Amino acid sequence: MVDYLWNAQSPLQKELVAGRHGVTAGQAGVTLTEIRGIMLVQVMARRGKAVETAKAAKKLFGVEPPSTPKAVIGKIATLIWSGPDQFLAFAARSADSQFGKLAEVFAGIASLSDQSDGRCLSQISGPRAREALAKFSSLDLDDTMFPPGATATSSVDHTPVNIWRDANGADGEAVFNLLVFTSFADSLWKTIVASALEYGLEASSAHAE
Amino acid sequence: MRIACPFCGERESGEFTYLGDASPKRPNFAVDSVAGPEPAEDAFYDYVYLRDNVAGVMREYWYHGGGCRSWLIAERNTVTHEFGSVTAAPGAGATKLAQAGE
Numbered sequence A: 001m002v003d004y005l006w007n008a009q010s011p012l013q014k015e016l017v018a019g020r021h022g023v024t025a026g027q028a029g030v031t032l033t034e035i036r037g038i039m040l041v042q043v044m045a046r047r048g049k050a051v052e053t054a055k056a057a058k059k060l061f062g063v064e065p066p067s068t069p070k071a072v073i074g075k076i077a078t079l080i081w082s083g084p085d086q087f088l089a090f091a092a093r094s095a096d097s098q099f100g101k102l103a104e105v106f107a108g109i110a111s112l113s114d115q116s117d118g119r120c121l122s123q124i125s126g127p128r129a130r131e132a133l134a135k136f137s138s139l140d141l142d143d144t145m146f147p148p149g150a151t152a153t154s155s156v157d158h159t160p161v162n163i164w165r166d167a168n169g170a171d172g173e174a175v176f177n178l179l180v181f182t183s184f185a186d187s188l189w190k191t192i193v194a195s196a197l198e199y200g201l202e203a204s205s206a207h208a209e
Numbered sequence B: 001m002r003i004a005c006p007f008c009g010e011r012e013s014g015e016f017t018y019l020g021d022a023s024p025k026r027p028n029f030a031v032d033s034v035a036g037p038e039p040a041e042d043a044f045y046d047y048v049y050l051r052d053n054v055a056g057v058m059r060e061y062w063y064h065g066g067g068c069r070s071w072l073i074a075e076r077n078t079v080t081h082e083f084g085s086v087t088a089a090p091g092a093g094a095t096k097l098a099q100a101g102e
């Protein structure tokens, strides 16, 4: 009998080349970071159970799940709106994760789908991040339309993406998160890199915090 | 061209798919008390094949597949392509469907 060894690996393990790319003079205009080690669960209220789902979420996360395209920070997870009566629960993978409670809390009222290994998370920031993003996203990412906490489910090259904005980085720049199906991660990464070369790109990976 | 999804806000039309006229109602045997197979067949023929060719404002089904994956009903002027109201179709999200369907 053959023994198979399954190793968790990043879908970007070939494509991600850490370091400086494109224009090398001056500060990098765009920073692109793959965020590894994530916990991600899709929560969808069952028919007629939206109110019960919101209540259960409030109990577990300490916050109401967003009813409009926003991301809200709860006790054990960030809740990211992903459509009417549905959201993504997101947290860093850790040994003392509380995500085991989700199945119990939402039993019978919401459908859950573990996407922790199904999606790849990239974080884009830097003074020229919006210019790079504008080449492949049709969203208006201006401060007035897409402030910190704003979320969108959208498409990039016909590929579904969840985008949300974190609090600004230490450098004061906007931070955008992009979630994409792992099988499209390579392709999206290449698109982002190509879009950012002219501004100077700093690529890396980090464990979720 | 931009379409204002009631859930997502304004998005480019490429994120949406067009289905067609939202006016025809699917015949429902129980609700419409269709007497026998022949009237039912006629009602279904009308529902499946017969459409008005509207020049002006029309209620249409659109699907936000490149966004929140919701079915929507939009008012669109077929002459000017101007959009009026865009609302969630019955059953969007976790809402209950009306018994008679839409």
Ligand SMILES: [Zn+2]
Pocket: B005, B006, B007, B008, B009, B064, B067, B068, B069, B070
């Ligand atoms: Zn939408």
